Amino acid sequence: MIHALVLAAGESRRMGMPKPLLRFGGTTFLGQILSVLRCSRVDRTTVVLGARAETIRAAVDLSEVDVVVNEDYLRGQLSSLIKGLKSLPVDADAILLCLVDHPFITIEIVDQLVGVFEETHEPIVVPVFNGRRGHPAMFARSLFGELAIAPENQGARYVVSSNEDKVLEVNVHDRAVAMAIDTPQDYRSCFGTEPQIISEEP
DSSP: OEEEEEEEOSOOTTTTSOGGGBEETTEEHHHHHHHHHHTSSOOEEEEEEBTBHHHHHHHSOOTTSEEEEOTTGGGOHHHHHHHHHHHSOTTOOEEEEEETTOTTOOHHHHHHHHHHHHHHOOSEEEEEETTEEOSOEEEEGGGHHHHHTSOTTTTHHHHHHHTGGGEEEEEOSOGGGGOOOOSHHHHHHHHSSOOOBOSSOO
């Protein structure tokens, strides 16, 4: 079973407003990511919430996903990853690690990564665009333990760098894998407008 973990628990301090609720067309960043995963080869999805958890629950349709709340979100992204890992069913063969500030992922990218993992069973599968690694990334169950004890300030990046011999890079033709929206300037550059949130989705 391939289980997607969507990390959406952070404070969004650099953005100044909750990134899960940022407008993406007629939906939100989180809503867009979930719609992609819903139509992909991923078997199940878990969303990890933290800051403004109840506001996000009220604004985004989470009826078809599992939701866990990381009360320790102030400790950083790794704390959310650990919370998500602990919630996984025992039959999860791998996770597809998705970050809410990477909303441009596509069904094609997700399916390509899942397909490569299922064919090769490499412990780490990462997309690469023009020589640059991006997101989402896949981690096999054999690395869940390492992810859980990684340094707080490095998280999954540390596990990747410590296991380069287990990394399979997948070249993709979509720069979406390298597009992170962390600041208002990032948002303006991508959408041509000031960042805004959607408090309730249609």
